[in-house]
Amino acid sequence: MLKIGHRGAKGHVPENTIESFLKAFELGAHGIELDVHLSADEEAVVIHDETVDRTIKNAAGFVKDFTVAECQKIGIPTLVEAFHLLPENAFLNIEIKEPKATKTIVAEIEKFVRLKEINYQNIVVSAFNWEVLKEIKALNEAIQLGVLTENNIEAAFEFATKIKAYSIHPYFKLLTQEFIQKAKENEFKIHTWTVNSPEDITFVKNFGVDAIISDFPDRL
Structure with missing residues (x-):
């Protein structure tokens, strides 16, 4: 089972930062999950929200209005920087x-x-917007796709089947033993995702999932 740090080690260090990614690996994560937006000059930058307001001190506004240099100045890393810090054979989930x-x-x-510097089998690209996954499939079939869902695991299964996805990424409370068996078959x-409390981690591990995404990779 893969231990994947959610936005790095979000439970310990500010999310989606270089420090958070390094902390996740220090805590025993096999990989990290991170989120990507575009900067004003169309570089891939790592941040969850469409604005910087929640995660960046003394800054406000839409990510798309900041150049990549401005992003780096206020602590938003680029996707390229994240690639460079990955240990050998680490797993990367790009959302x-x-x-x-x-x-x-x-x-x-x-x-x-x-x-x-990385192999296709060490990356999965996921999205809640499934049209994005269709676009990736058309651009490069070698890229592994993860179908994210917060509320409809059966629809995610149907879509994953349609596009020949690598993985399904359900909110953990949607899991059932029947679904796990069908997915494996x-x-x-x-x-x-995002599994944080010891009770929830035990609950999810009993299903025999392939990866758990957590703010606390050290608990997995």
């Missing part, structure tokens, strides 16, 4: 928050695979 970022992200993945990996 696309802004559909316009899709082509840029695909190009960055392709570049790092060409440079032999159809060769889908199950990466569930």
